[in-house]
Amino acid sequence: SAVAPEERTAVLECVLIELAADEVTFVATDRYRLAMRTVQPVEFSGAPARLLVPAAESSGLSRWVAAGEVVRLETRPGGAAIVRDGETHELTAVSGDYPAYGVILDGLTPPECRVVVNRTALRSALEGREVVAFDVEPGHLRLDGEVKLDVIGSGSTRIGFTASLLAAALDASVGPDVLLEICAPDRPVVVRSADQGTFTTLVMPVRLGG
Incomplete structure (x- = not known):
């Protein structure tokens, strides 16, 4: 209808x-x-x-x-x-x-990249940015090729976010760390409180130029 x-x-x-x-x-x-x-x-x-x-x-x-x-x-x-x-x-x-x-949740495919990162450090790195590019590699995450954060997990990918949307998801999370589950650069990204799996946010990524 x-x-x-x-x-x-x-x-x-x-x-x-x-x-x-x-x-x-x-x-x-x-x-x-x-x-x-x-x-x-x-x-x-x-x-x-x-x-x-x-x-x-x-x-x-x-x-x-x-x-x-x-x-x-x-x-x-x-x-x-x-x-x-x-x-x-x-x-x-x-x-x-x-x-x-x-x-929507049932339609998510298994993540190709799954990493845990410090929530406060990631939130601070988003300050003053509009669209941010994430390059995830074993052991670290780079934001716009500038800020480097330590991560724990598996998989490598490049993905973009509207900084304000991701920041809001981080603000709503609890605990010191967040888990990012990335299926593909054009699919919703799962943001979970690493120590409280009952709180989940899906954030739509954005297309990166170049």
């Missing part, structure tokens, strides 16, 4: 929350990158649920949620509520067809 452009845009401004007994999944995308995180609930009751929440409503809750020992997420007619220490934040649900992120 056809989807109006304004409806598609509204959906992309939302966070998808999938609730199930074994895990809770959060997904966000803007066409150029896709971020997903799964967490295991300490308890679950009721039926599995799926809802879209405007990102603007949820973006300011991360620190508030992190400050609590136990947080409860309750689905309600027309939305949901996050409860912590007796305080409640209401979330409004939005109707719409969210991109089939599972199909």
